[in-house]
Amino acid sequence: MRLLWLSALACNGNAHALLNYPRFEEWQEDFEWLYHPLLPSTHTLAEVEEGIDGVEILLVDGTLEEGLVKNRLAYKQLFERYAVEAKYIVTVGTCATFGGIFAQGGEGRSGLHFSGERRHGFFDGFWEKTLSLPGCPVQPEVLAGTLSLLRSEEPLPLDTLHRPKYFYAHTVHDGCTRNEYFEYKIDEHRFGALEGCMFYEHGCQGTFTHGSCNKILWNGVHSKTRAGTPCMGCTEPDFPREGLWHTSKRMGIPARLPLGVPRRAYLSLAGIAKAFHIERLERPMMEDKRG
């Protein structure tokens, strides 16, 4: 399957992450890079600007900016030319999907279809064939896996933001190794420690962020929460929020609650859970000589 990767305002993080895909070599055999800024490709960027044939999947990476010129051509012109022809368009990473970090650095910047949560209409004609793969960066398994699924023409259910449900239906909380601490409302005040929940004080957004990073681990080893830092909500339209290491609260109640949980039900459960003092969870397990 033939791929064209067009970067706008991008840090190349998504491309670097893809290089860490453990099965990259084997996976690549099913694809041809017509053009990729870092990988060996059939064409140069100059040739892409002149016009090439056969694009099946157009990969859009980075924040779109009004008036951005790629080499000689305006990015918008380049995008539209290949978007018409491509069977699918995939926004790779949060910048291309929602605007992300770079959208906060200047005027006239957005994702392909969204500015944050707001859907804009610049490229409405391409909405139906677009898939969103947010993440900062997107996990290589999610990108490679989605492209393989498109190649094999498997049904690929999408959510309302066009994120494939296989990877984005559940929240980052699902698979978090700190769930025991979440259940009993025990926060952790030392970044980097392996124990404690970071939802109550430390800004963890895992309970309302869609993603698979606590099940498909980075480099097969880690996720943010497993490494001891809170989930920053990088797959969501409002990424990056302010105060990423701080839980915003109203009289002690988290301003944002776990996804879909009614406030009254949450508060009732939290009140009960807090009443139990689970000594085992309140002491640092790794240092505890009692076992």
Added chain:
Amino acid sequence: MIKEQHRAEKKAKRRNEIVRTALKLFAEKGFYATTIPEMARDLKMSVGNLYNYFSSKELLAQEIIREISAYLGGRIREINEAELPVREKIRRIVTIYFETARDEPEMIDFFLRVYLSNREVFHEGCEGMICVNEFVTEIMIFFDDGVASGELKNQDFFSAFGLFMGYLGGMVFLNGEHILPKTLEEYVDDISENIYNALKAS
């Protein structure tokens, strides 16, 4: 089927009578001075049968506090769900609390004289705020909404909770000791205003 339903209804009614009677006795005489045989006598039932409903005095006391919490929580929930400014909500919560103290004095007496005073009775089964959860949850929602609307100052929950509920509990206690020169109702406006001034956003 109908017979079974009738039996269940009868049992629920009897259970309710036990709770009401126990509440009255506990509130009047305190937890330890009240005995199960005394309750059974007032209810005109055997001690053995009473134990079929509640296997200990502690469990009965825990059920009572849960019911009081549910009653007050339900009434505050109605206020929370009404579109009212925070100032008015405070006035209504104060009114409900004082009305309950007047109309159902044993409820507040039980809360102050048994629940708060005999903590050992509630250690197992009513840890933390479990048995007053419905009431506390509604107060939390009241605060959360007040901060979200910009009417209340964002602060530590317990600082605000203690100020609000400690104040009301103290007034009811003084009233129960016949120290207050006026009726509780006559204090509603002043107390509501004081609470609002203490909690409002600057």
